[in-house]
Amino acid sequence: MGVSSRLKSRFQKFLQRPGTTVDLAPLQKRLPAVEALEEELKELDDAALTERAGEASEIVEICAIGREAARRGLDQRPYDEQILGVMALLSGKVAEMATGEGKTLTAAIAAYGHVRQGRGPVHVLTVNDYLAARDADWMRPVLTLLGLTVDSVTEASTPEERRAAYGCDVTYVSVSEAGFDYLRDQLVVDIADRVQRELSTAIVDEADSILIDEARVPMVLAGTVPGEQDPVHAAAALVKGLKRNRDYEIAEDGRSVAFTTEGTEKIEKKLDGIDLYADENFDQLSALNVALHAHALLHRDIDYIVRNGAVELVDESRGRVAQRRRWPDGLQAAVEAKEGLSATSEGEVLQTITVQSFIALYRTVCGMTATAVLVGDQLREFFKLEVAVIPPHKPNIREDLPDRIFATRQEKEDALVVEIGKAHEEGRPVLIGTRDVKESETLAAALEAKGISCVVLNAKNDAEEAAIIAEAGKRGAVTVSTQMAGRGVDIRLGGSDEADHDEVAELGGLYMIGTGRFDSGRIDDQLRGRAGRQGDPGTSVFYGSLEDDLIVRNAGDMIPPSPHMDMDGVVTDERVDYAVGHAQRVAEGVGHEIHRNTWRYNVVIEQQRVALSERRERLLTTDVAADMLRSKFPEETAEIDDEVLSKVSRSIALYHLDRLWAEHLSYLSEVREGVHLRALGKLDPLDEFHRAAVPAFGKIMPEIEDRTVDTFAEIDEVTDTWEPAQANLVRPSATWTYLVHDNPFGSELDRLIAAVGRRLVTGRK
Numbered sequence: 001m002g003v004s005s006r007l008k009s010r011f012q013k014f015l016q017r018p019g020t021t022v023d024l025a026p027l028q029k030r031l032p033a034v035e036a037l038e039e040e041l042k043e044l045d046d047a048a049l050t051e052r053a054g055e056a057s058e059i060v061e062i063c064a065i066g067r068e069a070a071r072r073g074l075d076q077r078p079y080d081e082q083i084l085g086v087m088a089l090l091s092g093k094v095a096e097m098a099t100g101e102g103k104t105l106t107a108a109i110a111a112y113g114h115v116r117q118g119r120g121p122v123h124v125l126t127v128n129d130y131l132a133a134r135d136a137d138w139m140r141p142v143l144t145l146l147g148l149t150v151d152s153v154t155e156a157s158t159p160e161e162r163r164a165a166y167g168c169d170v171t172y173v174s175v176s177e178a179g180f181d182y183l184r185d186q187l188v189v190d191i192a193d194r195v196q197r198e199l200s201t202a203i204v205d206e207a208d209s210i211l212i213d214e215a216r217v218p219m220v221l222a223g224t225v226p227g228e229q230d231p232v233h234a235a236a237a238l239v240k241g242l243k244r245n246r247d248y249e250i251a252e253d254g255r256s257v258a259f260t261t262e263g264t265e266k267i268e269k270k271l272d273g274i275d276l277y278a279d280e281n282f283d284q285l286s287a288l289n290v291a292l293h294a295h296a297l298l299h300r301d302i303d304y305i306v307r308n309g310a311v312e313l314v315d316e317s318r319g320r321v322a323q324r325r326r327w328p329d330g331l332q333a334a335v336e337a338k339e340g341l342s343a344t345s346e347g348e349v350l351q352t353i354t355v356q357s358f359i360a361l362y363r364t365v366c367g368m369t370a371t372a373v374l375v376g377d378q379l380r381e382f383f384k385l386e387v388a389v390i391p392p393h394k395p396n397i398r399e400d401l402p403d404r405i406f407a408t409r410q411e412k413e414d415a416l417v418v419e420i421g422k423a424h425e426e427g428r429p430v431l432i433g434t435r436d437v438k439e440s441e442t443l444a445a446a447l448e449a450k451g452i453s454c455v456v457l458n459a460k461n462d463a464e465e466a467a468i469i470a471e472a473g474k475r476g477a478v479t480v481s482t483q484m485a486g487r488g489v490d491i492r493l494g495g496s497d498e499a500d501h502d503e504v505a506e507l508g509g510l511y512m513i514g515t516g517r518f519d520s521g522r523i524d525d526q527l528r529g530r531a532g533r534q535g536d537p538g539t540s541v542f543y544g545s546l547e548d549d550l551i552v553r554n555a556g557d558m559i560p561p562s563p564h565m566d567m568d569g570v571v572t573d574e575r576v577d578y579a580v581g582h583a584q585r586v587a588e589g590v591g592h593e594i595h596r597n598t599w600r601y602n603v604v605i606e607q608q609r610v611a612l613s614e615r616r617e618r619l620l621t622t623d624v625a626a627d628m629l630r631s632k633f634p635e636e637t638a639e640i641d642d643e644v645l646s647k648v649s650r651s652i653a654l655y656h657l658d659r660l661w662a663e664h665l666s667y668l669s670e671v672r673e674g675v676h677l678r679a680l681g682k683l684d685p686l687d688e689f690h691r692a693a694v695p696a697f698g699k700i701m702p703e704i705e706d707r708t709v710d711t712f713a714e715i716d717e718v719t720d721t722w723e724p725a726q727a728n729l730v731r732p733s734a735t736w737t738y739l740v741h742d743n744p745f746g747s748e749l750d751r752l753i754a755a756v757g758r759r760l761v762t763g764r765k
């Protein structure tokens with residue numbers, strides 16, 4: 001057993017860190033048994049294999065049958081490492097497997113295993129629609145041989161298509177689409193309108209990205225509020241011509257801005273000399289402040305792009321377009337107005353859930369990613385998930401060079417262009433990872449100026465990007481890309497057909513250059529992982545400058561006044577290396593703390609949401625509402641047909657429940673803004689929040705009953721066709737979904753405090 005003992009010694013060498021990651025030995029012990037079934041399974045014809053697949057229930061058989069189905073369906077025999085990954089996923093772990101190791105196939109076999117072990121249906125949660133559709137199609141031959149049905153859901157799917165896809169054994173869907181469907185299902189008045197079945201098992205792809213980076217993101221189902229008016233365009237017009245340092249000043253950290261006296265006066269004059277700081281003009285001042293933030297601090301092509309007449313946010317931490325996201329607190333509408341677009345309404349929040357709480361609804365959660373160990377603590381803290389580190393199929397021989405740090409940004413850029421030019425001349429493919437869209441464009445322009453043509457990926461379209469990045473390993477290719485563009489796509493040496501694979505390997509493989517460290521070392525690692533896949537040669541290096549935001553913001557005071565440099569202007573100072581690491585640790589720590597803090601608030605809201613949703617489920621699926629009305633109105637109800645009474649009382653009660661919940665959500669967000677103010681008076685904001693949230697929720701249940709009784713009492717005649725609208729109980733005419741993006745400047749309240757503070761300082765009345 002040469003192969004297995006060779007593997008054994010490699011596994012032992014590989015990252016055995018007891019306590020932090022799962023011990024692979026017990027999983028590894030089963031590999032020979034999986035292999036032992038191989039010959040026997042090969043003998044079966046397809047139909048017999050499918051039949052056998054439907055009978056399997058224990059791990060070894062599941063793995064062996066899964067392997068055989070992959071061999072037939074894709075002509076790829078899963079490696080032992082992938083089989084280990086399957087076992088890790090089946091035991092509810094996060095499997096860390098490097099880029100290109102074949103996590104898609106691993107997850108498909110694990111999905112089969114979960115179904116066979118009675119944990120279906122399985123949702124494979126992806127980071128975007130493109131990957132959901134691609135992976136469902138890609139894995140269909142394997143899953144079909146295994147006797148399972150499979151489909152995907154994307155934003156474009158109709159309700160019928162969604163219901164059919166969720167009716168399959170395995171459904172590929174982006175986490176946001178799955179979450180939005182869940183929210184919509186929470187508001188149906190007839191169970192037949194639901195599209196999802198129970199949430200049983202989630203296999204989360206790019207698990208760190210979804211479970212950690214996106215965890216706090218609220219998914220929102222909103223509805224139109226009739227008669228909402230919009231002062232944002234007026235405000236946008238008023239701030240339009242204002243100039244920095246004359247009409248307004250930007251704080252050093254670039255995160256807040258305030259009108260100067262001159263600026264305020266200018267606006268007041270345009271408004272016929274009103275006093276903006278008078279109480280009655282509070283709303284106007286508030287709108288102007290938001291407009292000023294949009295005008296002065298949010299930059300097109302860095303913070304957002306404008307596409308198809310809409311503002312689309314660029315996710316700061318990844319430099320990619322975050323689809324269907326909105327900034328909160330009116331900021332979104334302010335930016336739309338600034339760009340001359342018609343401002344879209346935030347609407348009233350009807351139902352909301354964070355990504356983290358949504359994932360927690362699944363009975364079983366597991367996942368895979370190339371970078372899990374670095375967030376192992378957080379996965380344990382927030383999801384009780386352990387990480388299993390699966391070794392690569394072939395040892396990684398990528399060369400990770402030390403950072404090259406320059407004094408200024410300009411020197412960095414010059415050096416980058418020279419380095420890229422050198423590699424390009426040899427024909428070696430270069431992939432440059434930038435921090436934002438603007439940086440991509442500046443660098444591309446500098447390269448073009450030197451006659452180096454390159455492709456720029458701007459994270460604007462997942463499908464197009466996938467096609468481009470798949471060719472980033474071609475001989476002579478220069479690809480400039482923001483961090484997450486084209487993620488999940490395999491970069492093969494020599495191009496997607498691997499035509500010049502050996503030649504490119506000879507040149508050293510893919511050369512990955514980062515234009516600056518990211519806020520998290522994990523993101524750096526994801527970029528590095530683009531090179532050197534499946535044992536290919538490759539190189540990675542990060543360029544940096546002492547002017548980079550990360551360093552200035554988090555470790556500015558640690559940079560020595562005249563650091564050591566070599567002849568080429570590269571900083572070779574240990575103190576600077578330390579400062580870079582420190583800056584990342586600070587940024588990561590802040591991220592973790594914010595996550596923990598938001599989570600503490602969210603726990604209460606989530607408990608209330610769950611309690612109310614149980615109540616709602618009972619109203620929806622039983623006759624409790626009708627029974628309640630029967631006890632209050634014995635005579636009137638006796639005259640009504642049972643089925644009609646059931647339907648009418650249910651729809652009245654559900655209407656009131658949904659309404660009260662929407663009102664409660666809006667109250668909670670007000671309270672949450674307010675408690676920070678009160679925190680200035682030294683009360684613990686979280687305690688304060690609880691003190692307000694708990695009794696308010698306590699009133700909802702009796703209130704549902706009271707309002708239901710009142711409504712019923714007012715109905716003249718109960719008929720089969722009665723609708724709540726007849727009693728003026730109007731459900732929102734249109735609903736839509738979005739993800740709430742962090743307000744980059746803190747809450748509206750913070751901004752007002754800043755504005756008021758400024759007014760005190762400048763001595764204005």
Ligand code: ADP
Nearest residue numbers: 076077078079098099100101102103104105490
């Ligand atoms: P990951 O998600 O781990 O980065 P993918 O699932 O995208 O990797 O797979 C990377 C590439 O490896 C794909 O082109 C896939 O076809 C190939 N691959 C996966 N498993 C095998 C296998 N067992 N044998 C050969 N090729 C494989």
Ligand code: MG
Nearest residue numbers: 103104488489
């Ligand atoms: Mg993948």
